[in-house]
Amino acid sequence: MKKSGILLGFVLWAVALNLAGQERFRKAQPPPEPRQELKLPSIETSPPLTNGLRVSVVFRDDLPMMTLQLIIQGGESSSPDRSPGTASFAAHVVTRSTQTRSASDIEEFIESIGGSLSVSTLEDFTLLTFRFLDDYLDQALELLGQMILKPDFAEKAIKSVKSILSLDYLEREKDPEFVAYRHLIRLLFKNHPFEKMGFSRDAVKNWNQKDLLEFFDRYYRPNNAHLILTGNIPIRMATRKVSQFLNTWQPGELNPKPFPPISPPQKEKICFIDVPLAKDCAIYLGTVFASTDLDPSSLSVVSQVLGGTENSRLFMNLRESKGYAYFAFSEAAFYKSAGLFCVRAKVAPEFIYPSVQEVLKEIRKIAKEPIAASEIDQAKSYLIGNFPIAIERLSAFSEKISEIMAYDRGNDYWSKYYEQILLVSPEKVFKAAQKCFLQPPLVVIAGDKSLLAARLNEFESIDVYDSKGILQYTTNKEKQ
Amino acid sequence: MFDKKIGVTGLVIVLAAGSLLSQAPNKYAFPFSQYKLKNGLQVILSEDDSLPVVSIAVAYRVGSLHELPGKSGLAYLMENMMFSGSADVLPHQHFNNINRVGGKLNASTSEDMSIFYQTVPSNQLALVLWMESDRMRFLEITEDSLAETRKDLLDVMRQRRNDDPYLENQFSFDQLLYMDFPYSHPLLGSEDDLRALTLDDVKNFYAAYYVPNNAVLCITGNFNKMKTGELIARYFETIPGGKDLSVVPLAFQYTKKQVIKTEEDSLALAPAFYMGFRLPLFAPNDIYSLTIFDYILMRGRSSRMMRRLLGPDNKIARRLGGGIEKRRDRFAYKFFVVANNLYWINQCQNAVFSELDKLKTAFPSDAELNKAKNMFRRDYLDRIATTLDKAIFLCEEYFSLRNLDDLPLELEKTMKVTNTDVVTVAHRYFTTDNSVILNVRTK
Numbered sequence: 001m002k003k004s005g006i007l008l009g010f011v012l013w014a015v016a017l018n019l020a021g022q023e024r025f026r027k028a029q030p031p032p033e034p035r036q037e038l039k040l041p042s043i044e045t046s047p048p049l050t051n052g053l054r055v056s057v058v059f060r061d062d063l064p065m066m067t068l069q070l071i072i073q074g075g076e077s078s079s080p081d082r083s084p085g086t087a088s089f090a091a092h093v094v095t096r097s098t099q100t101r102s103a104s105d106i107e108e109f110i111e112s113i114g115g116s117l118s119v120s121t122l123e124d125f126t127l128l129t130f131r132f133l134d135d136y137l138d139q140a141l142e143l144l145g146q147m148i149l150k151p152d153f154a155e156k157a158i159k160s161v162k163s164i165l166s167l168d169y170l171e172r173e174k175d176p177e178f179v180a181y182r183h184l185i186r187l188l189f190k191n192h193p194f195e196k197m198g199f200s201r202d203a204v205k206n207w208n209q210k211d212l213l214e215f216f217d218r219y220y221r222p223n224n225a226h227l228i229l230t231g232n233i234p235i236r237m238a239t240r241k242v243s244q245f246l247n248t249w250q251p252g253e254l255n256p257k258p259f260p261p262i263s264p265p266q267k268e269k270i271c272f273i274d275v276p277l278a279k280d281c282a283i284y285l286g287t288v289f290a291s292t293d294l295d296p297s298s299l300s301v302v303s304q305v306l307g308g309t310e311n312s313r314l315f316m317n318l319r320e321s322k323g324y325a326y327f328a329f330s331e332a333a334f335y336k337s338a339g340l341f342c343v344r345a346k347v348a349p350e351f352i353y354p355s356v357q358e359v360l361k362e363i364r365k366i367a368k369e370p371i372a373a374s375e376i377d378q379a380k381s382y383l384i385g386n387f388p389i390a391i392e393r394l395s396a397f398s399e400k401i402s403e404i405m406a407y408d409r410g411n412d413y414w415s416k417y418y419e420q421i422l423l424v425s426p427e428k429v430f431k432a433a434q435k436c437f438l439q440p441p442l443v444v445i446a447g448d449k450s451l452l453a454a455r456l457n458e459f460e461s462i463d464v465y466d467s468k469g470i471l472q473y474t475t476n477k478e479k480q
Numbered sequence: 481m482f483d484k485k486i487g488v489t490g491l492v493i494v495l496a497a498g499s500l501l502s503q504a505p506n507k508y509a510f511p512f513s514q515y516k517l518k519n520g521l522q523v524i525l526s527e528d529d530s531l532p533v534v535s536i537a538v539a540y541r542v543g544s545l546h547e548l549p550g551k552s553g554l555a556y557l558m559e560n561m562m563f564s565g566s567a568d569v570l571p572h573q574h575f576n577n578i579n580r581v582g583g584k585l586n587a588s589t590s591e592d593m594s595i596f597y598q599t600v601p602s603n604q605l606a607l608v609l610w611m612e613s614d615r616m617r618f619l620e621i622t623e624d625s626l627a628e629t630r631k632d633l634l635d636v637m638r639q640r641r642n643d644d645p646y647l648e649n650q651f652s653f654d655q656l657l658y659m660d661f662p663y664s665h666p667l668l669g670s671e672d673d674l675r676a677l678t679l680d681d682v683k684n685f686y687a688a689y690y691v692p693n694n695a696v697l698c699i700t701g702n703f704n705k706m707k708t709g710e711l712i713a714r715y716f717e718t719i720p721g722g723k724d725l726s727v728v729p730l731a732f733q734y735t736k737k738q739v740i741k742t743e744e745d746s747l748a749l750a751p752a753f754y755m756g757f758r759l760p761l762f763a764p765n766d767i768y769s770l771t772i773f774d775y776i777l778m779r780g781r782s783s784r785m786m787r788r789l790l791g792p793d794n795k796i797a798r799r800l801g802g803g804i805e806k807r808r809d810r811f812a813y814k815f816f817v818v819a820n821n822l823y824w825i826n827q828c829q830n831a832v833f834s835e836l837d838k839l840k841t842a843f844p845s846d847a848e849l850n851k852a853k854n855m856f857r858r859d860y861l862d863r864i865a866t867t868l869d870k871a872i873f874l875c876e877e878y879f880s881l882r883n884l885d886d887l888p889l890e891l892e893k894t895m896k897v898t899n900t901d902v903v904t905v906a907h908r909y910f911t912t913d914n915s916v917i918l919n920v921r922t923k
Contacts, residue, residue: 023718026568026614029577030606036532036702062530063861064507103792108782112851114858133854133861160792311579378580385582385601388531392599392866 040414044235052223052251057235066134066231067398072126074219077193083211084196085203088121099150125406145245169201176275176282180446184284186469221252259337268440271463274449281447286342297420298432299332304379306330324351349451353458367437370430519721520693526700534701535867536608537597539875542689544667553669559589564625567618592808599868602702613715645747653754653918691722701867742919751825752818752920759811768893769901775852839906843899
């Protein structure tokens with residue numbers, strides 16, 4: 001038995017050696033095939049309906065699902081100054097109940113067509129998105145028509161939405177990431193209409209029927225809206241059906257006001273907001289710029305190098321190398337008149353000081369030292385490779401389309417994406433990084449004060465704010 | 481280990497190339513073909529050239545059900561060990577390679593399946609096949625990688641316990657419901673078992689289950705079928721098959737006697753209960769009827785139980801969860817409810833029984849049945865919405881169905897469920913005698 005075991009072992013060893021010799025192809029990573037062309041469906045837009053409503057269709061027939069999106073060109077920045085959050089309030093009231101259907105009826109109706117409904121109120125626009133089985137386009141349009149033409153602005157409906165959103169905010173205000181981002185927006189967009197994005201839960205109390213009616217009357221107009229259908233439907237049929245349900249929607253007079261120019265912070269500042277009982281803390285660092293000042297593709301490459309993924313500089317430094325953070329990423333956003341670049345990280349309280357220092361070090365480095373060509377190539381490879389993957393799901397696909405249409409990025413945006421990324425040169429990247437980061441950034445830290453107090457003393461100076469965004473006091477290391 | 485299969489090239493068995501499209505000319509179909517390599521690896525291919533992306537999933541029929549007493553947590557540990565490097569791929573290189581090309585990847589383990597999946601630009605298919613075959617063929621299992629993975633998993637366990645105060649109660653409930661060890665122990669295993677696992681335990685587990693004849697490779701998306709067949713043969717065909725792994729399911733210990741237990745827990749923030757019903761599937765089509773039953777009762781905000789316990793005018797619970805659970809050949813229906821105090825928790829428990837009684841005594845309306853079916857169709861479409869979804873779906877269904885070509889019939893059978901079928905399964909399985917209840921009380 002023992003001899004045969006040894007013999008078997010020898011045979012296996014010999015076979016293994018032989019196999020290893022035969023399989024040299026395993027030793028090297030296989031090279032990629034040539035990149036395949038990205039062919040995306042075109043966005044077809046019909047002439048506006050008689051009431052001014054624009055209708056677009058993006059043909060997609062891989063699944064019998066459809067999305068119907070209504071863009072209203074009025075977002076949080078359009079809320080009245082005295083009542084921030086009204087845009088969000090309006091979107092929720094409009095979609096919760098109508099004069100003919102209760103909130104329960106609407107929930108039931110949407111589920112009965114295999115559907116879902118989501119509402120997003122962004123800086124520049126409001127987006128209502130229905131997703132449903134494509135047998136039920138008429139029913140979805142009928143419901144949308146009722147929401148727009150017969151909204152329920154009765155006190156009971158208003159009270160109900162206020163109560164739901166107030167509870168929602170109560171939960172969100174326990175999250176340091178939400179609190180830090182909101183405060184960053186308040187400070188970066190101080191005295192700009194986008195500042196209203198940073199409203200607190202207290203704002204809910206001020207929401208009222210009068211402001212709601214005025215907002216709806218002004219912005220929910222067909223000539224201020226764009227309806228997009230994604231699915232298996234020809235543009236002519238889509239236009240006919242939309243017209244059938246929404247042709248009585250009355251146009252209004254539009255007086256869009258130009259936004260004031262953006263003014264980036266003049267001085268680097270570190271701020272803190274207490275989030276009681278939060279186990280971890282959030283760091284948000286940001287800067288703003290006029291959207292015409294920066295090339296989006298170049299800034300995308302900068303962001304990718306700095307903090308686009310787990311292989312980017314911030315993550316590799318703060319998590320993989322130092323072990324300070326759960327994550328550290330960056331992202332750039334382009335709105336109609338302004339752009340925002342921000343870094344976000346979630347860190348353990350004991351590492352708050354070195355984490356902020358490392359984030360600042362990374363952004364100073366990227367603004368002062370040109371990025372190696374290989375790192376830029378890798379970032380471009382990621383952006384190009386990831387683009388079709390990121391829009392594969394119908395919901396993500398539709399979201400991208402709504403963004404293209406809301407920001408008038410052009411129906412041919414799709415086809416230009418690869419080309420624009422490929423055209424980004426190291427010089428353009430360096431210029432974008434300098435433009436973004438040579439100006440002083442703002443840093444917001446949110447976390448439990450009781451866990452952070454000693455650590456915050458390590459900073460030279462910190463502005464401490466309350467949850468409503470009011471400055472309470474400033475700490476100064478020298479005075480301590 | 482290295483047997484006569486070495487050097488054999490080409491595809492050995494080409495099964496019917498089953499096409500959902502041809503078999504069921506409906507909007508829910510998508511084409512796929514399948515074949516088996518000589519070493520037993522099942523290959524499923526589904527082409528879709530809409531976008532230049534491809535998804536690759538490798539699933540092994542192994543999970544917590546395959547663990548022995550004292551060795552719990554092995555499957556989940558192995559899932560994590562699979563990223564710690566193989567003969568020709570450095571530790572973490574798998575992740576980095578996918579990330580660099582803009583792809584995404586992940587893995588998951590269930591009671592009966594461990595699946596590794598990624599989506600990449602279609603020109604990077606060979607890269608993924610190279611890495612997946614390397615870890616199937618020769619994973620580097622060392623004391624260092626075991627220690628590192630074990631430490632990470634102990635952290636995950638602690639984190640999950642912190643995040644979910646009812647987690648330990650859930651494990652107790654599973655023991656009451658499923659009774660025997662393979663089906664009832666937690667997927668993550670126990671801390672003691674995890675600490676006690678040896679390098680040999682891990683190596684033996686890998687050698688037994690992470691073999692081609694226990695796996696399915698599924699590729700979906702934009703690829704050239706001919707070239708892909710050659711790549712699969714190149715990278716996978718010389719991997720030796722493992723021992724025969726035919727599985728003999730344990731007999732279901734089905735007893736018709738109500739079980740009620742109460743546990744006090746210092747972590748519980750509010751009183752709660754778990755309630756379960758064993759579903760031994762007395763009739764083959766009962767699972768389809770139970771699926772529609774589940775949608776009527778629990779799925780969506782307008783479902784009966786959601787309205788009853790969490791309705792806008794009738795919010796008596798803080799949390800409600802549950803539905804059909806499948807652990808290989810065993811099915812159960814579960815409810816989990818948290819309420820503010822004992823009075824409301826009793827009200828909630830009565831409400832569950834009352835809603836079950838309603839489903840036994842009155843047929844759901846056609847509109848309600850239709851709504852349930854439409855929601856099921858929507859969720860079914862969500863399972864095949866992307867190339868990755870399709871790859872995972874095909875792997876799951878391959879392990880779940882006797883024959884993958886029966887896939888179109890699954891949807892059809894669910895769509896044919898009638899009001900009577902729903903009432904029948906409500907009567908058949910949702911009896912007081914068949915209920916298992918674990919009450920959780922705050923300490």
